[in-house]
Amino acid sequence: MFAYYFNLALRSFKRNKALTALMVLAIALGIGACMTTLTVFHVLSGDPIPQKSDKLYFVQLDPRTRQGMQPGEEPEDQVTRFDAETLLREKRADRQAMMTGGGVSVTPQRKELAPFTASARYTSADFFPMFETGFLYGGGWSAKEDGNRARVAVISKSLNDKLFGGANSVGRQVRLDQADFTVVGVTDGWKMNPRFYDLNSDRYGGAEEVLLPFSTSRDLEMSRNGSMNCWGNTGADATDLNAPCVWIQYWAELGTPAKAAAYRDYLASYSEQQRKAGRYERPANARLRNVMDWLDYQRVVPGDVILQMWLGFGFLLVCLVNTVGLLLAKFLRRSGEIGVRRALGASRRAIFVQCLVEAGTIGMAGGIIGLGLSLLGLWLVRQQPSSYAKLAHLDPGMLLVTFALAIVASLLAGLLPAWRAMQVTPAVQLKTQ
């Protein structure tokens, strides 16, 4: 039966080429626009580290003065160096890492390469197992190197290619900010999108090219970047241990929900203890958010992208309403034919199904063309300058969604016209013939 209806649908297309082409075009345009924007949204709102996003927690504390305090206020997005170093020392989580972004100058040994700047992350030993960096050569450093302010560095695959021509550089020297560092590891093209561990700078860029111990970076007074919030007198250097400034991201890995709950209590009691010691002035106000909660709280998906997605859906809706109108015109124009079929014994149900098959076929054609349009759209998105643009690719899941959306949308558009077509009374139609 289905094959027969499908055949009828194809015949009907042939009879009404312009009208059919219009409907296919409308659905294709709507699907193309909608899927392009939806794919970008899907890519950007994804889970950057699915295997453990519910085990990694971002720590927020509230070390500010009472001045300007408002009830129910969120704490600062970052922590002070004093708090970060204390929490790191107390080691209450399964793993923990403090970090900040920065930039270093790299002086290559090869004379033909001019000195250049590289993005850097100053962090502590647990960073590597926590964020599953993976290594091409070597590995991370240990807590001992953190304590010793050791001159060790982990470099990215791309920097290794640039400096050492891709060879195993573990044990070799690299000159950063006029100091010599020993390479202990080369990451294997590791990157996170979004870069959830530090959302202060480029949220969808690649990973840092150089990673080195936080303690070493302070020892050498290397330049840092990202946001910094200070209150009160910062003294000569806002990155001093006791400066009243937040500028460090602190992450804790907690294997079970029970451990997370215990860690929350620990943060509360830590805050209370700091308040008693006179360092904190506000009542305990700590937060512990896992990766997805943190991304949500930080509204990591750019507003433009969400806006474009809604625009895409709005456009699809306009296209669908058009298709409804055109299908209605098409089906009712065939009232005579439907009347004959009804008089020959076709049930209302059969007419309804036949009309829906025709609508679904249009949806399928629209979906195929729409898929082409969304590939074109995504290609256009990738030509954009934003750092996230390069990520816009259609994955198999979204491919299925495209077809499902096209067919569901066209069936929905076909419902009303098919309903109307099924109401055609054979007697009236036969009389006017």
Next chain:
Amino acid sequence: MDIKPILSALGRHRVAALLITLEIALACAVLCNAFFLISGRMGLMRIDSGVDERSLAAVALNGCDGCNAADVNGRALAALRAIPGVRGAGVVNALPFGQRAGDAGVTLDRDGKHFGGVPHFYAFGPSAVETLGLRPAQGRGFVPGDFQRADNFLPADAQVWITRAFADHLWPGESALGREFWMGDYHFRVAGVLAHFARPNPGRSEDGLASAEWSVVVPVSDDSLLGSYVVRADPADLPNVADAARKAMAKAVPEAVLDQAQSRPLSDLRREYFQRDRAMLWLLVSVIGAMLLVTALGIVGLASFWVAQRTKQIGIRRALGATRGDILRYYQTENFLLATAGIVLGMLLAYGGNLLLMKHFELARLPLAYLPAGAVLLWLLGQLAVLGPAMRAAAIPPVVATRSA
């Protein structure tokens, strides 16, 4: 033209009439909001930076943290000034469309109770003020004594310039000259008001478009700053001068690394800064175009269907003496009525959509002027779309009526 028979005819085609109305309503809602978004972006892209971008170029150094500022700046400025065609060079902490140096919240009282807003703090040496050609529209210029040494970000107590936009925000309707504001322990007094001076990241800071020009210019001595410079040259010479400046800096300050991305003419920095907005603009324009096309095609399709359905009726009317013009006008009036209903509904939708956008994307309220503009556009579109089918209807000879019976 009597619209009563049209209305009663539409009454018998409620579904189709409703669909056209809905089509136009949706198109109207999307159109008004998209136009509004476009005008917002265009307003941002046209922002007046307050300096002559065509004749200025930025030069930025990295990785010179331990350097002696007086020594490096001396070498850098001498090298820049030696380039043929350079009319001035200065030390800055940041420039419009470049990397920002310091956004900080200010208060209108010493105790920090009355919050003022988050401007960007520019610190300029005497050489930079002159190179940039900044002159206050109100108040006084800086005198040599104003340029103080700042060891830690800014001087503790300074005479500053602020922009008119920021002055109006802090003290609406009052003169800003001589007024004071604080940032923690730092104290500032307004010596002059600049007509325009954009912050490095106009439109993308905390307060969005409203704070695009919230800038404070703090005079500091040249040796308080390090690593960012600005050069002025004739617009015709500037591309060559910017190239020469990059080369000269690498030679004059070999211990630092030149920031290639930030060392460019200001007009290049501006173009790059707004690239994303331009892309968004094209996207909006193409969505509007595609939507208008689809809506027009939908109207053509439905109107053609109606014409086919009413062939007999048209034939009878023509036989009873209706002219071709009458038939044409009938369809045009019908479309006008449907479009009007759609536009009325669409305006409500547009307004509702704008409320949603306002809530989620910190957009301003849709100005009412957009509504009539959208209405006129959709009326025209409807008339244009219906013209073809209506002309075909008018061409139907009366004899058809007798034949198709």
